[in-house]
Amino acid sequence: MTSVRLEGLTRTFQDGTAAVRGVDLEIPAGEFFSLIGPSGCGKTTTLRMLAGLERPTAGRIWVHGADLTRVAAHRRPIHTVFQQYALFPHLSVFDNVAFGLKERRVPSSDIKARVGSMLDLVGLPDRVTARPRELSGGMQQRVALARALVLSPQVLLLDEPLGALDLRLRRQMQILLKTVQREVGITFVYVTHDQEEAFSMSDRVAVMHEGRLAQVGTPDEVYEHPASLFVADFVGTSNRLPGTVVSAGPLAVKLDGIGSVSADGVPGLAAGDACVAILRPESVRIDPDGQWSGTVADRSYLGGQTSVTLESDGERLILTAASRKVPPDLTVGSPVRAGWDPADLWVVPA
């Protein structure tokens, strides 16, 4: 069943800037879906339109079959976990979580039970009387999650909820979010600029760029088969090998300074088009018979992995490999040959 359907959703601000331009999207029920993109790409505006806090200039919003485009925010079966938690400072943890239930005139005995079980779920059963400011950032985030989830929304929106937390806490919260989502089975729409965070949690992601959806797919589709150079760069480090399309079917490209290879790529490329072959750093390996020769320009130890930057006539090639597999004599300035399997290339329009 479709949980969220957006049709041509558009938002133009009063000063004429278009934050969101014609977004079409379907999210199945129970999916953990992430909207990712650089700041200013329109992801938060899209989320706010879903919540009803921002009015679309054009387009429609459907949730579980109902047209919510003109429905007021407080009547939508959609709740939000806000970026800075937005816990009510004058209310206790209990009253924060109970806020929406009271608005719904739920009997107070029910409120007690539901708030209690929700605080259990997020792991904060013993802090009901505390004020938000007495809690750490991670705890506040849990309260914010409980406050929205206790209302059993059809869709839960999360607007960069982990942005203010340190790395270790983020990992904990990511695991918590995933566990909770599986447990409650509610559709999660998650906004973040951190693609790693999105990849680790989501069933599917949408990459937004300048108000449009650049690509929608599973994390591995987006990472391995990006629809454009923008997507390729946004979701990870990529080596760009420029060239020209030689034939469209089966796809063959001539890469500058390397030669002709057959490779996979986005559909719609025609012979003669300028193109770029994307090569992920982990697909590059040190190989005495490799296609590429140059010298080592930089070597960075990243813990489990080591990143090596190779250089040849101003062209750069980045390689990452398990640190133990990188020969110790590969020092800055030493000559090196590298290669890759042409099956790891992915061709996108230039």
Added chain:
Amino acid sequence: MRPTRVITVAVLGFLYIPIGVVIADAVDSDPTLNSWRGFTLHWFATAFSDARVLTDLRNSVLIGLCTAVLSAAIAVTTALGARRLSPRLSDLVNATTYARIILPEVVTAVGLFMLAHRVNIPLGFGAIAASHVVFCSAYATIVVQARLAALTRVYEEAATDLGATPWRVFRRVTLALLRPAIVVAGLLSFTFSFDDVISSLFLGGSQTETLPVLLLGMVRIQVTPEVNAIGVGVMALTLLLLGLLVSASSLRSVAGAPATRTREGVSA
């Protein structure tokens, strides 16, 4: 003593010796106040059993309360209204607020007096309260606006998102978060109203008199020990309110800080 010290002591003396003299005279047994003849609370007893003093005290307190409530209400509605306006219009609204503080009180008092005369509004209790509201509400508005500016919209958005109607958002979130500022604005308005002379004098008419106006009338004839006792009483009440004000503004920090000041946790 160094010259700077001498100046400091002289200035402090200039400011506080008159107050000390008032207190001393209020408890001096000598009815002519020419010498010290021992401590007494007799003058307080006579002053505050005088029917006129009591009536005027009641007038002052009631007018102060009305002024406080009306000013706070005007402050909240003005602050919330101005927030919805375009920057230019809200500047205009702010200008009318500041004008009520900057304009000499005697000007607004005379203006209201003429207006009341022209459209036949009776002078007295209501007219005094209205004239106090004119300037007290301006101070109250500034207090409430300052608090509102520090609150981000995100609390109201969160409440809306959780299903609260606009009215409920106002009741449960906006008003609750503004409460400390409203208390401060009310206390401030009461204090200003309670010791006002000019507007009360112009708009009291022949029937209604407030305590400060009575005092002014009494000292014109003769400074009696009772005048000093009333002065000390007024001072005590004002200090009490000041104390409340200070504790109310520390209440402000308890009731919540803007979202940006949340603590970032290290452990969960």
